[in-house]
Amino acid sequence: MKVLFKLLSSYLLISLVLLSCNTPQKSSVLIAGSQNQWPMSGGPDGSWKVKTDLKVPTKWSVRTGENIKWKTTLPEGGQSGIAVWRDKLFLTINPPNNDAKYSDVLSQFNTAKAAYNLLLNSEIERLTKKGDAGFYAVKKALILPEKEWNAVLEKNKHYQEASAIEKPAIAQNMMRKDKKGKAYSKALESYKSYIHKKSNPLNVAYKSYQKAIQAKKGGASSADIILMCLNSNSGDILWSKTIKGTVSSQYNYGFSDATTPCPITDGKNVWAINASGGMACYSLEGDLVWERTWKPSMGGKPFNKQFDSVLFEDLILNTEPPVEGDTTRHANWNYLHAFNKNTGARIWVTKEALTHYNTPILGETKDGKPAVLIGRGGPHGVPERPVGLSLIGLSGENEGQALWNWEPKEPNEFSGWGALSTQHWDAHKASWFYKGDDHAIINTVSGALISKKPLNVVNQFNFDVSTGKHHLSKNVSLNHHQNQRHCNISEGENLFYMVRYSPFIARHNVITGINEHIEMPQEINEDGSFVWRKDQKNDGLNAKGQLHALDARTRGDGFQKCFLGSPTMINNYIYFTNAIGLVYVVDANAKTFDASAIVAVNDLGKKGETWSVNSLSFANGHIYHRTMKEIICIGNN
Template sequence: MTPRTTLPLVGLFAALTSTAFCQDHWPEHRGPQRNYHLSSQTEYPTDWSVATGKNIRWRMPLPETGHSGIAVWGDRLFLTCFRQLTAEDIGPKGTWVSETRGYCLDANTGKILWSCDLPGQRPNQVNGTFTDSTTPTPVTDGKHVWFVNAGGFMACHTLDGQRVWGKEFEVRTKHSAKQFQPFLHGGNLYYAMMRDASDPQRREQTATDYDKNSKTGWPWMYIRCFDALTGQPTAIMPDGISVHSKGALGLLHGETVLLHARGGSHSPPEKPYGVSLSRLNDAHDLVWERQGLSFEGTDFIDEKYAYCFDRNDFFVLDLATGETVKQIRIRGTGSLIAFDENVGRYLEPADAPELKSPHLLTHRTNIGVGKYYFFMGGQPGILGRIDIETEEVSYLQVPMQVVIENGKKKFSWSEFKSGDMTGSGFTVEGDKRRLNHGFGHISAATPIVVNDRVYFSTVLGTVYVVDATAEQFDENALVAVNDLGMPGETWTLSPFSAAGGRLYQRTSREIICIGSGH
C-alpha cells in the first residue's frame, strides 16, 4: 500500500469544449467533453418512466436490434442497427450476423430521415453479452457522420446521407467486436483493428475459427488512423491494444492523450500486459507504460490523474508519469447499506466483506466525479463509490427492476424479468447470459454524468440516477430509479446521450427521447 496522499481535486474533469457546444451536441460515444461528462446551465430530467409515459417526449420503434450509442448534432440523431434479421441467421450457436445499417433520425420526432448499408466481413453474435457488430457509436462533426461496423466496414456520409467513402477491413477470428469506440482527432478517424494482411509487421493469423483462447494464432490489434474525408490510412499507434480496452481520452500539458490497455481474459496476444499513455500527435509518442497490471481497459482520466482497477485494488496514477499516487484496496473491504424487504427500509451501514464476486465491478461502468469514483458492483443490485481522499469504499443496494402496478412504480429488489425483444419482432437466440440481471460479467453501458448526476443503465433497462455530490453514499444519494420499458420487454447495452435538455436512449426495440413536454 502506498502512503496516503492528499490529491488536489480542484478543477478535475475539466471540459474539453465550451458549454455552448455541449448544449446541442453529443457527437460521439464519449460525449462533447470526451469524458462522458456534460456540464450546462440547462436542466436535464432525472425522473421518468417509459412504461407509464412520465417525462417521455417520444418513442419510436427501431427497424432492428442493436446497441450502439446515439450521436447527437442539433436536430439529428445517428445510430446503428443490424439489418433485418431472418430465420436463416440462426445457427448452432445462436443468431450471428455481420451486416448492419446506419440511421439518421429526426431528434424531435424519432422519424428516420435516411439510412445506409454497412456490409460486414465477419458475423458477430447478435445482442452479444459484451459486444456485437453494432457496438461502435457513430461520430459526427456537424458536417459529416462516420459509421463503423465492428464486423468489418466503416463509412463516411454527409449529414444528408450522401456516401463520401466506404471501406472494408479485416477482422480477427475471435473477439472481432471491440470495446474500443471510434473518435475524431486532427482530421483522422481512430479505431482499433489489425494491421493489413500485406503489412510485413503483421503477425500471421493461424487461430482456428472463433478460437477464444489462442495464445499464438492471433495478430495484434492496434489503434489505427484514417483520413476522415478520404478513408486512407494515415498512421498506426505502435504499442498494441487489447479488444477489452475502450480507451480514455484527455489532455496532458495541452496535448490530447489516449490511455489504452493490453491484457484481459482469453489470453489476448498484445504484450506486455498493462496500460499505456500515448500522445495523439503525428508520431503518437508513448508518454509512459505501466506493465504487469491487469487493468483490462476499465480506465478513466482527468487533467491530473489516470484511474484504473486491478483485480483487487483501485489505482490513481500520475497522468504525467504513470507513477502510483494511491492504491486503494477494494476487494473484501468497505461498508454496505442494504435494503430489508421485510421491513421496507434501508439498514444501517455494515461491513461488506461478504460481497464476494470474481469481478470487482461490472465491466465499463466506472466513472469519476470530483473526489469520488463510481461503479456498478460485480454483485447484483450493488452500486459502489470510492472516496479518493479518505480511501473509504461504500456500497449501496439498489432495486433490480421497476415494476408498474395500477399505473404506479414499484421496485423489485431481487426478482426480475428479462427479454431482448427486437424492433422487428425477431427472436434472438444464443448466449443466455444476456438475459441475466446485468451486473458482473457483462459489458454494460458506460455511465454518463450530467450536471453532477450519474446515470447508470442496466441490461434490464433499469436506470439509477445518483447525486455525485452527496457527502454520504446512502439512500439519499439515490436521486431516482427509472425504467426504459416494461419488465421482460426491455433490453439494452447502450449508453445515454444528452443534448438540448433531453436524454436519448435506445433499447433492442426502440429509441426513446426523455424530457418534459411533448
C-alpha cells in the same frame, strides 16, 4: 510519527492534485461547435461527462409515458450509442431478416419434443419388455458416470452460485474439460445411440427434435450493419445505409457486437464503424463520401469489441490489426489506427497495442496537450502485451507516440482486467481495476503507480424490506467481488461503478480507500413501488418478436455478466443503465452514498420485455436512449 507525517503529506499532495484538475479549462479535445450536442460515444469531448445550464431530465417512465417526448420502434436490435447533432440523430442496428417469431419457434419445439419423447418412451418400454441385453448393458453403464458427474456439479461453487440462465453453459463447458464429465457424456451418448438405432421412426423424430432445439436457442448473424438517421425532434426515420463488414457477427452478443461503436458526427458528415470490419462516411443527407473495409483480428476472441468511437479534430481513431505486410507489429494483435475523417486515409498506427475489450478515453495532459489512454490485458486469450497502460499523444512530435507506458507487477490473470475498462483519466491520475479486489491509480504525468487500494471491504447500505429503509453495515468483506469495470466513471477523487451479480452501485474514494455500496431495486411495480432482491429476466426479443440474442446471458437479471454501457454524467447526476432497462440516477456529490444519493429509478420499457447495453446521450436539452426494441427521446421541454 514519521509514518503518520508521510501519510498526511501524501494525502494532501494527491488531494491538491485532484482539486487542481477540477478547475474548468477550455478543452483541446472538444469537437468544434458541439456544445449541447452529442457527436460521439462519450459526448462533446469523449469523457461521458457534460456540464449544462439546461434543465436535465432525471425522472421518466416509458411504461407510463411520463416525461417521454417520442419513441420509435427499431426494425432490429443493436448496441451502438446515439450521436445527435441538432435535428439529426444517428445509431446503428443489425440487419433485419424474416426469421419466424419466437412464439412460433416455441410451438414447433414443443411439438417436436412431445413427438420425440413419445417415441423414445415407447422404445424404452419395448426394449425393457423384450429384455434386450444390449439395452440393459448401456443403461447400467450410465449409472455410475451420471452419479459421479452430479457429484462434481454439487461440489462446484461456481456452478452452484450461477443463475439458472448461466448453469447450462457452465455445465457444458465443465463437461468438456472434466474427466468425469467426459465419461458421463460418453456413456450418455452410448445409451441414446443404442436406443435410436433400434427404431428408425425414433431416429427421424430425434433429428427433428435436435433441429427444433437449435432454433429454440435463437440467434442471427451478419457481416454488415445498418446506419440509421432519424429526426431528433420527432423520431421519424429519415434514411438508412448499409455499412459493409468482412466477418460474420452474432447479433446482440452480451459482450458487444458489430454495432457496438457509436456513430460519429461533426455536424457536416457522419461516420459509422462496423466492428465486423467496415467503416464509412456519409453526408447528413445520406450521400456516400467514402468507405473502407478491414479484417478484424481473430487472435483475441471474440473479435467484436467494447472499443468505442473516438473523433479528435480531423482524425477518427479505431482499433484494428496491423495493415497487411507490416512486419514491425504482431499480426494478431490490435493497435490504435488514426484515419483522416475526410478521405479515410490511414495517418498513423501506434507501436503500442490495445485489446479490443478496451475503451480509450480522450483527455488533456498536465501541460494541456491532447492525448488518449489505451490498455492491454484480460481474459479469453487476448494476446496483446505487456499488460498495462499507454498514454498516446495526439499533437506535435508526439502524435501517435506513447508519452509513457505502465506495466503492473502482477500477472495478467489478476491485473489485466483493467484493460476491460472505459479508460477514464485526467491530467493527474488514471484508473486501473484488478480482478475483483483492488483498484490502482496511475500518475498520468510520469506513468508511475500512485497507490493501490482494496475494493472488497465496504460500508454497505442494504435495503431492509421490513422497515422500508437502507441500513448500514460497516466494513463488510466481500468474497469474489465482481466490478463492472466497463461500467465505471470517475469524478474528482471518487470512482463510481456497478457491481456484477449483486444489485449495488459502488463509490470508491481513491485517496482514502473508503468504499460505499448502495443497494438498488431490481424492478419497478405497476404502482411505482420497487422490487427488492428478486432476480428478474427479460425475453431477449426484438420488436418483431424474434429471438436474435443467442447468448442466453443477455436474458439475466440486469446485473448479469455482460458489457453494460458506460454511465453518463450530466452535471452532478450519474446515469447507470442495467441490462433490463432500468436507469439509476445517483448524485455524485452526495455526502454519504446512502439512500439520499438515489435521485431516481427509471424504466426504458415493459417489465420482462426490455434489454439494453447502451449508454444514453444528452443533446438539445433531451436524453436519448435505446433498447433492443426502440429508441426513446426523454424530456418534454
